[in-house]
Amino acid sequence: MSEIYDIGYRHYDGPRLGGGHATRALAVHSLRGIYGLGRTARSKIMPFSLATIMLLPAVVSVAVMAMLGERAMTYSGYAVIMQPIAAIFLASQAPTAVAPDLRHRVLPLYLSRPITVSAYVGAKVAAMTGALFLMLAAPLILMYVGELVIDLDGPPQTKEFLGALSMALVLALLLATFGLALASLTPRRGLGVASVIAVYLLSFASVPLVYTALDMSGYHSAASWAWLMNPFWLVDAVQVWLFDTPPNADGAYPGGPMPAVIVVALIGLALAVLAARYRKAASR
Amino acid sequence: MHILATEGLTKRFPTVTALDQLTVTVGTGVTGLVGANGAGKSTLIKILLGLLPASSGTARVLDLDVSTRGADIRRLVGYMPEHECLPPDVSATEFVVHMARMSGLPRTAARERAADVLRHVGLAEERYRPIGGYSTGMKQRVKLAQALVHDPKLIFLDEPTNGLDPRGRDEMLALIRRIGTEFGISVLVTSHLLGELERICDHVIVIDAGRLLRSSAITEFTQATRTVTVEVDEGTEPLAARLTELGQKVSPHGRLLLVEVSGPGTYDAIRDAAVDLDLCLIRLEQGRHRIEDVFREEAAHV
The missing domain is CATH 3.30.70.2470 (Protein-tyrosine phosphatase receptor IA-2 ectodomain)
Structure with a gap:
């Protein structure tokens, strides 16, 4: 192979951009990786099929609007109704964003460059949030465009749409930080998938249990707090408080700013876990 | 001119002292860092990259203080770790382009540099295949390529010949020599095999249990x-x-x-x-x- 060695070495004297550029590039790279872009066809199957399923009710809703002139789905309730799909997406894709770098020890290569541990974690969180937001927001946008084109009776529900869109961002951030924190605890992808889905199922299944138990024992107002054990209903409770939408649960949520405080606290907790996890990984 | 210099550099871990009052200077060209396993070679490199704080003493790389200018140092140096560090499911080209961008190169420059550097390390058509299917020799070349892709002024190679067969070892050593001479990039290369370094280094530093045993030009060693x-x-x-x-x-x-x-x-x-x-x-x-x-x-x- 000596003949292909035999070309002169050229030095690079072009621009060297800073850590900010590298961090953005990492975020875009990770976002593409979550959707399997630039990867094998097999790694595109899961994210794209889930994103398609997520869109189906919106398509049906637009069709119903066109033919019957009625709304089939609300903007504010979309995420709660479709929550298993979003949760499966999170469980299957969050580990692909963090596990390979830990498992194959690529992290030292990043850290020997102008990227810090916090920039690395920030880029991963931004990528996962972006990926989830695309998935949660696309059907809302599709429905809104459909509503404008079909021109139903009465004004378009712009306020509810924008509210749902901003809540989609909050939900995406909450899910992304939690999903990544859980997935980063193990370098094994399979274990990461299992642990995220297990935590979601636990939060999903425990809500009716706790709710019924409290309600039957006569603690009716305390029972409403049970809804906040699941991230989707938790964010819905914030939406009810902020935008005065009808709750997407059987019964009312506890009012006031408490759900929002819990959301912020949970995001903070997940970020702290991520920071601790990566500080440890970096020192190895 | 000194590429790097340490002064009384000490690193204590809870159970072991990895570096003990190490004072050493390194000039341009290829410098070998020799020591048995656990002599403190990898710890020294991590400190020089600004990734690990020293317990005491100072170190300067390219005349930048490692404790305060770590980010600037990391922009100008390349690092090839001893351990496996490659994701199996991407191609060498994709991986090296990505690492170039992580070093701050714009997209088109990253592509050009990656193609150049992969050719220099001797990866031809196989660079489009996923890394998972590569031999150890090819993986070592990819690791070297990612350390070179941003055209650093100085490159740290941690045990680059580890796991290579005799022919792969010869090719890797010849490549390192070329990096130090033709490419004009200073090299700090670690090894626990002296015979290897004898062939490619201008200067050799011998450390043992974190202490400096000897630092001198290769001609003095082999006069x-x-x-x-x-x-x-x-x-x-x-x-x-x-x-x-x-x-x-x-x-x-x-x-x-x-x-x-x-x-x-x-x-x-x-x-x-x-x-x-x-x-x-x-x-x-x-x-x-x-x-x-x-x-x-x-x-x-x-």
Whole structure:
């Protein structure tokens, strides 16, 4: 192979951009990786099929609007109704964003460059949030465009749409930080998938249990707090408080700013876990 | 000019002292860092990259203080770790382009540099295939390529010949030599094998248990000794006797004779003795120190 060695070495004297550029590039790279872009066809199957399923009710809703002139789905309730799909997406894709770098020890290569541990974690969180937001927001946008084109009776529900869109961002951030924190605890992808889905199922299944138990024992107002054990209903409770939408649960949520405080606290907790996890990984 | 310099550099871990009052300077060219496993080589590199704080002492890389200018240092140096560090499911091209962007190169520049560097390390068509299917030799080349892709001023290579077969080892060493000379990039290369470094380094630093044993130019390590090695087919003993008769200092060394050179007359004496005894002279070689001998001497003093 000596003949292909035999070309002169050229030095690079072009621009060297800073850590900010590298961090953005990492975020875009990770976002593409979550959707399997630039990867094998097999790694595109899961994210794209889930994103398609997520869109189906919106398509049906637009069709119903066109033919019957009625709304089939609300903007504010979309995420709660479709929550298993979003949760499966999170469980299957969050580990692909963090596990390979830990498992194959690529992290030292990043850290020997102008990227810090916090920039690395920030880029991963931004990528996962972006990926989830695309998935949660696309059907809302599709429905809104459909509503404008079909021109139903009465004004378009712009306020509810924008509210749902901003809540989609909050939900995406909450899910992304939690999903990544859980997935980063193990370098094994399979274990990461299992642990995220297990935590979601636990939060999903425990809500009716706790709710019924409290309600039957006569603690009716305390029972409403049970809804906040699941991230989707938790964010819905914030939406009810902020935008005065009808709750997407059987019964009312506890009012006031408490759900929002819990959301912020949970995001903070997940970020702290991520920071601790990566500080440890970096020192190895 | 000093590429890097440390002053009383010490790193203590809870159970072990990895570096102990290390004071050393490194110039341009290829510098070897030798020590047994656990001598503190990898710890030193991590400190020089600004990734690990020193317990005490100072270190400067490219005249930048590692404790305050770590980010600037990392922009200008390349690092090839000892361990596996490649994701299996992406191609070498994709991976090296990505690492170039992580070093701050714009997209098109990253692509160009990655193609250039992969060619230099000797990866041809296979660079489009996923890394998972590569041999150890090819993986080492990818690791080297990602360290070179941003055209660093200085490159740290941690045990680059680990796990390579003899041919792969030779090719890797030749490549490192070219990086240090043709490419004009200074190299700090670690190894626990002295023989390897002897072939490619301008300067060698020997550390043991975090302490400096010796730091000097390779020529000092391997300078000519004042002996000449003589090998004959048979009749080693009569030749030794004859040379002693002629007033030369001779010491047997297995099947070889080491003759101390007192002047040009020594060579004549060896020639004449061989002719007189009708011996078949196979080898007459100027004796040279090998750095391994030096290391053994130094280690014996400690």
